[in-house]
Amino acid sequence: AKSYNITLLPGDGIGPEVISVAKNVLNLAGSIEGIEFKFNEMPMGGAALDLTGVPLPEETLTAAKQSDAVLLGAIGGYKWDKNEKHLKPETGLLHLRQGLKVFANLRPASVLPQLVDASTLKKEVAEGVDLMVVRELTGGIYFGKPRGFGTDENGQKIGFNTEVYAEYEIDRIARIAFETARKRSGKLCSVDKANVLEASMLWRERVTAISAEYPDVELSHMYVDNAAMQLVRNPKQFDTIVTNNIFGDILSDEASMITGSIGMLPSASLGASGPGLFEPIHGSAPDIAGQDKANPLATILSAAMLLKYGLGEVKAAERIELAVLDTLNEGFRTGDIHSAGNKLVGCEEMGEQVLKSV
Amino acid sequence: AKSYNITLLPGDGIGPEVISVAKNVLNLAGSIEGIEFKFNEMPMGGAALDLTGVPLPEETLTAAKQSDAVLLGAIGGYKWDKNEKHLKPETGLLHLRQGLKVFANLRPASVLPQLVDASTLKKEVAEGVDLMVVRELTGGIYFGKPRGFGTDENGQKIGFNTEVYAEYEIDRIARIAFETARKRSGKLCSVDKANVLEASMLWRERVTAISAEYPDVELSHMYVDNAAMQLVRNPKQFDTIVTNNIFGDILSDEASMITGSIGMLPSASLGASGPGLFEPIHGSAPDIAGQDKANPLATILSAAMLLKYGLGEVKAAERIELAVLDTLNEGFRTGDIHSAGNKLVGCEEMGEQVLKSV
Ligand SMILES: CC(C)[C@H](C(=O)O)[C@@H](O)C(=O)O
Ligand SMILES: CC(C)[C@H](C(=O)O)[C@@H](O)C(=O)O
Numbered sequence: 001a002k003s004y005n006i007t008l009l010p011g012d013g014i015g016p017e018v019i020s021v022a023k024n025v026l027n028l029a030g031s032i033e034g035i036e037f038k039f040n041e042m043p044m045g046g047a048a049l050d051l052t053g054v055p056l057p058e059e060t061l062t063a064a065k066q067s068d069a070v071l072l073g074a075i076g077g078y079k080w081d082k083n084e085k086h087l088k089p090e091t092g093l094l095h096l097r098q099g100l101k102v103f104a105n106l107r108p109a110s111v112l113p114q115l116v117d118a119s120t121l122k123k124e125v126a127e128g129v130d131l132m133v134v135r136e137l138t139g140g141i142y143f144g145k146p147r148g149f150g151t152d153e154n155g156q157k158i159g160f161n162t163e164v165y166a167e168y169e170i171d172r173i174a175r176i177a178f179e180t181a182r183k184r185s186g187k188l189c190s191v192d193k194a195n196v197l198e199a200s201m202l203w204r205e206r207v208t209a210i211s212a213e214y215p216d217v218e219l220s221h222m223y224v225d226n227a228a229m230q231l232v233r234n235p236k237q238f239d240t241i242v243t244n245n246i247f248g249d250i251l252s253d254e255a256s257m258i259t260g261s262i263g264m265l266p267s268a269s270l271g272a273s274g275p276g277l278f279e280p281i282h283g284s285a286p287d288i289a290g291q292d293k294a295n296p297l298a299t300i301l302s303a304a305m306l307l308k309y310g311l312g313e314v315k316a317a318e319r320i321e322l323a324v325l326d327t328l329n330e331g332f333r334t335g336d337i338h339s340a341g342n343k344l345v346g347c348e349e350m351g352e353q354v355l356k357s358v
Numbered sequence: 359a360k361s362y363n364i365t366l367l368p369g370d371g372i373g374p375e376v377i378s379v380a381k382n383v384l385n386l387a388g389s390i391e392g393i394e395f396k397f398n399e400m401p402m403g404g405a406a407l408d409l410t411g412v413p414l415p416e417e418t419l420t421a422a423k424q425s426d427a428v429l430l431g432a433i434g435g436y437k438w439d440k441n442e443k444h445l446k447p448e449t450g451l452l453h454l455r456q457g458l459k460v461f462a463n464l465r466p467a468s469v470l471p472q473l474v475d476a477s478t479l480k481k482e483v484a485e486g487v488d489l490m491v492v493r494e495l496t497g498g499i500y501f502g503k504p505r506g507f508g509t510d511e512n513g514q515k516i517g518f519n520t521e522v523y524a525e526y527e528i529d530r531i532a533r534i535a536f537e538t539a540r541k542r543s544g545k546l547c548s549v550d551k552a553n554v555l556e557a558s559m560l561w562r563e564r565v566t567a568i569s570a571e572y573p574d575v576e577l578s579h580m581y582v583d584n585a586a587m588q589l590v591r592n593p594k595q596f597d598t599i600v601t602n603n604i605f606g607d608i609l610s611d612e613a614s615m616i617t618g619s620i621g622m623l624p625s626a627s628l629g630a631s632g633p634g635l636f637e638p639i640h641g642s643a644p645d646i647a648g649q650d651k652a653n654p655l656a657t658i659l660s661a662a663m664l665l666k667y668g669l670g671e672v673k674a675a676e677r678i679e680l681a682v683l684d685t686l687n688e689g690f691r692t693g694d695i696h697s698a699g700n701k702l703v704g705c706e707e708m709g710e711q712v713l714k715s716v
Contacts (some may be wrong), residue, residue: 076553090553120590141499141521148556156524159560163499164518166510193604195434195448198506202517228608229615232478232590246551250586250608255588257410281361353496 003036004311007067007275009044009060010094012089013284014294014347016074021296021351022071025320026094028358029307033316040067044096045075045089045284055080055147057093061099069310070100070277071303074284098138100278102269104176105135105248106309109255109265112120118337119260126258132184132239134177135248135253139270140199141170142245142353163199165244170206172272177207177242178214184239189220191227191243191251203244224251231255256281263295263336266302268309275309278302292346295334297324300354323357330357361394362669365425365633367402367418367454370641372652372705373431379654379660379709383678386716387665389607391674394565398425401643402454403433403447413438413450419457427668428458428635429661432642455495458636460627462528462534463493463606464667467613467623472686476695477618479593484616489596490542491613492535493606495627497527498557501601521557523602528564530630535565535600536572542597547578549585549601549609562601582609589613614639621653621694624660626667634668636660650704653692657680658712681715688715 008023010016018111023039030037042060043051055075061091064070066220074088087089110130111119113306119126144162152158174190181188192200204221211219222230224247231251235258243251256265257292262282270279280298288294301324330354345353366381368374381397388395401409409415412434416586422428433447443449467475468488477484502520510516532548539546548565550558554689562579569577580588582605588595589609593616601611614623620640627635638656646652659682665675692712703711 078656085556085559094554113637120477120479120592122480126480144518149560152524154524154526156526157560158522158524159557160502160520161555161557162520163519164516166512166514168512168514179402181452191694193607195446196452196520197517198443199517200509201443225607225611228586229620232615234478247552248609249583250605254586254590254612262587286497319514337520339655345559 001034001036004040004069005039005040005067006039007064007070008039009070010041010047010073011044011073011284012046012077013074013286013289015075015284017290017292017294018280018299019071019073021347022299024351025354025358026303027299028355029316030318031045032319033313035316036314041075044072045092045230046077046080049080049087049089050091053305055087055089056095061096064100064275067275069306070276071306072277072279073299074280074282076284077286094142097269097277098143100277101138103136103138104173104270105137106268106270107133107135107256107265107281109121109133109251109252109259111259112261112264112328115261115264115331115337117339119258121258125234126260129235129258131235131255132137132240133248133252134173134180134182134240134242136173136243136245139165140245149238154286163197163246165199165202167202167206170203171210172241174207174210174211176270177240178210180215181217181240186216187218187239189222189238189241191222191224191241191247193224194221195223207242217276222314227251228254231258238338252281261337263334264297264301266298266305266306271310276306278306278310292348293335294347294353298326303338319358323354326357327353359392359394361396363396363398365422366397366399366427367430368399368405369402369431369433369642370404371432371644371647372463374636375433375650375705376654376657377429379705381544382560382709383658383698383712383716384661386713387674387677390677390716391671393671395673402503403450404428406433407438407445407447413445413447414453419510421655422454422458422506426488426598426632426662430598430635430637431657431663432638432640434444434642435644445513450498455627455635456501458633458635459496459629461494461496462531462628463492463495464626464628465493465537465610465614465639467610467617469617470622470686472620473622473695475697476570477616479616483592484618485687487593488632489593489613490598491606491610492598492600493532493610493644494527494531494602497523498603512702521555521604523560525558525560525564528561529568531567532565532627533571533602535598536568536575539598540572544574545576545597547580547596547599549580549582549599549605551582565600572585585609586612589616608642610639614645617630619695621692622655622659624656624663626660627665628667634664636664636668646651646668648704651693652705653694654709658682681712684715685711
């Protein structure tokens with residue numbers, strides 16, 4: 001039997017609950033498809049801060065690097081919100097992304113027919129939305145130097161960051177985006193602010209240059225302010241979107257809310273080689289943590305992305321995706337996606353129901 | 359009679375059409391309220407490029423600075439899209455904002471009962487939305503230095519920009535925002551990315567410090583990715599939003615699309631003293647330029663903001679605002695906001711109808 005080492009990072013808030021459910025689903029789908037998983041659970045985020053004093057312990061990063069794939073629950077919470085920067089759970093996540101060199105963040109946002117009513121958009125606008133945001137994840141203003149605090153010529157305190165991209169960083173994320181678009185509808189929209197920012201001008205120049213390698217993919221460009229509007233006006237015009245780290249942070253969250261079911265949305269972060277990082281796009285939801293109310297489907301679907309994109313185990317991945325659809329078709333809903341006529345269940349029972357369908 | 363000098367910058371695309379209508383409305387409302395306007399029309403944007411070779415001629419900036427207020431139509435178009443940076447219409451606009459030192463950009467976004475169906479959001483989500491985005495307009499990554507192109511240690515071409523804020527820049531926009539919130543519902547939400555960016559950490563620190571001067575205003579903080587989501591999920595939770603230049607660019611456009619009627623939305627850009635800059639938030643719409651199809655209401659409402667915020671002529675401003683509401687109540691609609699049962703009119707006739715109600 002094939003065997004994989006998976007690092008589990010439950011993290012904070014609802015993280016442990018959803019990871020525990022997803023682990024069971026992985027185990028069952030794996031055993032049916034003849035795959036064995038060895039799980040290694042490591043501390044990360046606020047949990048790691050409380051335990052070790054840092055948000056990403058060296059041992060956690062080493063274990064993650066040595067495994068075949070990493071599944072993360074969620075990190076952060078009020079408790080650590082006022083921490084200094086290097087002691088924030090978020091800083092641990094950024095170091096994990098950087099340490100794993102996962103520069104390509106894939107965030108699908110699609111409206112399932114079963115959940116179209118969950119969107120705040122009109123049915124005719126929301127139904128059929130099926131897009132993928134490809135976000136650059138290890139560059140740009142998140143990591144650019146110089147950064148920090150200083151004093152200007154008038155003695156005023158300043159805070160500053162650098163938005164910077166090098167050709168190779170744009171080229172490699174552009175190629176991932178073109179490949180992704182090619183496997184989907186063949187349409188790629190690159191989002192930037194090239195009418196104002198030099199970093200965006202280089203972005204547009206390189207994405208355009210790389211497009212020569214993908215004559216079958218139709219490339220368009222859009223300014224980020226317009227993209228934020230168009231996602232609300234007519235999200236169906238988009239198939240694959242590629243953009244930088246900060247614009248991707250904003251637009252992928254906007255896109256996910258357009259589906260109305262953030263508790264459903266997974267993500268994959270991939271590098272050129274080495275283990276990928278898979279996580280639900282929702283946060284740690286400290287207000288409902290430990291109450292068995294969380295929706296585990298985003299983490300279960302992240303596990304499916306782990307199988308597909310991380311391990312190439314497409315059959316096991318599809319088995320999980322189908323099980324999730326079956327469970328929704330049977331009417332099971334956690335609170336965040338519940339509507340009249342359906343069966344309200346908690347996190348654990350949702351997991352049980354998915355297991356039945358795997 | 360009181361007399362004011364107004365610089366008109368018709369600009370490109372539909373700019374001249376909407377400015378011509380707004381000028382007539384200003385004239386009539388002024389004459390009723392005993393105010394005289396002296397208009398000075400100057401070239402700007404692509405029109406200035408074609409005429410003089412630069413997007414903001416020295417004479418235009420000087421005229422604008424010497425006037426009491428500036429009303430801009432729209433700038434830009436395909437024709438100049440590939441121009442080098444210093445020859446882009448957008449660069450002219452940025453220099454105008456900088457030259458007039460208008461650091462505070464007020465962008466109201468409200469859903470009129472008459473137009474609630476124009477929103478792509480469900481009626482119950484859209485109706486009653488009434489928010490104001492206060493965007494910092496002359497700092498941040500739009501103007502920060504160093505910026506440009508260079509080579510990294512591996513000989514790779516890089517493009518870079520600097521996001522930078524000094525205390526005084528944050529303090530002054532925060533005060534405008536608190537004043538604005540105080541005149542509205544007393545709720546202010548400051549949007550940043552303080553979990554990642556030092557510039558945002560200083561932003562949050564200063565906005566919090568300034569809040570001590572406004573104990574009657576309730577301040578909250580939100581990360582920009584969450585704000586992009588919350589605007590879609592439940593826009594009614596917001597009253598006044600304050601944010602930096604680039605986040606304001608993105609979020610104000612998103613907020614305006616939530617109203618569904620971008621052709622209706624005005625903006626005001628104000629400095630500590632000197633003339634303000636007033637412009638519709640829509641673009642130059644080159645595809646419908648010269649066809650008498652543009653919606654002039656955003657520019658007419660920008661003229662009302664000019665009266666209210668720029669000249670302190672509140673009565674004349676309200677006269678115009680009421681005239682616009684009357685015209686909508688009578689069922690007149692340009693194509694962008696038209697729906698069954700209403701009267702479809704062109705730009706000029708919409709102007710005539712507003713004049714009748716002034
Ligand atoms: C927690 C935060 C640092 C992170 C980001 O900004 O990348 C989050 O918003 C995300 O999108 O995964
Ligand atoms: C045209 C462009 C430079 C401008 C901006 O980004 O500020 C526009 O999008 C706006 O919001 O007024």
